[in-house]
């Protein structure tokens with residue numbers, strides 16, 4: 001998900017530099033200060049470069065681990081320990097990855113300052129929804145020296161908001177306290193910022209870059225700040241002509257997630273419309289919900305195991321095949337006419 005236009009793309013690692021390229025592997029924005037290359041001689045970001053090196057270390061570590069386990073097993077057997085003692089080296093095999101993981105993560109961020117890894121971590125969290133990235137983000141923000149944080153706070157906030165909005169359902173109840181604590185801002189000030197400074201970015205993101213459960217976050221923000229106008233603007237943006245005039249197919253492709261939100265939180269949207277006297281908007285939302293084509297329903301047990309996108313692809317393929325068969329039939333019928341013409 002990119003926010004071109006909303007956030008001017010600066011380098012994710014050198015926050016105040018404008019980016020000149022995107023990492024060939026993870027697509028993070030990088031600048032001229034980042035001069036790492038992969039095997040194909042494409043430019044990559046420092047984290048991806050570190051990951052390459054870490055892979056080599058990991059391989060060595062694995063070989064070392066196997067060697068230790070084999071030697072330990074041989075020694076135990078040679079010393080005539082009962083065979084059940086072999087669980088000791090096996091236990092080592094199971095525990096080692098957990099012990100090694102924090103060290104591996106350290107390798108990924110080697111040579112980078114805390115302020116250089118916060119935006120990449122937020123982006124990884126935004127895309128993957130993996131809470132591990134979020135806790136690492138919090139830890140690193142905490143480690144940024146006061147003076148540096150003041151300089152970078154604005155940009156960090158701008159990236160934090162979409163990341164949080166997209167993954168609101170994955171955060172625990174303490175998220176607001178934690179975030180305002182690490183960013184060293186007052187919780188009320190933070191809430192106020194959401195509906196003032198970041199109002200536009202939030203509404204635009206929630207409508208044009210919608211993701212599952214984002215409306216929950218929008219309802220939450222409006223409720224906490226007692227800002228009905230915020231909800232009104234959100235709903236009006238959903239009802240804009242730009243969206244309504246799209247064809248059914250475009251609507252269900254570009255605004256698939258938005259439609260799904262409207263469908264899932266239908267009652268809540270109508271309640272809000274009733275409460276705020278938005279009767280026209282209510283009608284428009286009803287119309288959008290009607291135009292929503294829900295994801296395909298599995299026809300058998302094998303299909304039930306497929307992820308929704310794959311199932312959708314399968315349906316499209318099936319449709320295409322039907323089209324092709326029909327086209328072939330048409331062609332067969334047309335051939336004699338063409339021959340006649342040529343003669």
Ligand SMILES: [Zn+2]
Pocket residue numbers: 023024025026027028044045046047048049
């Ligand atoms: Zn990268």
Ligand SMILES: [Zn+2]
Pocket residue numbers: 011012013014017030031032033034
């Ligand atoms: Zn850079």
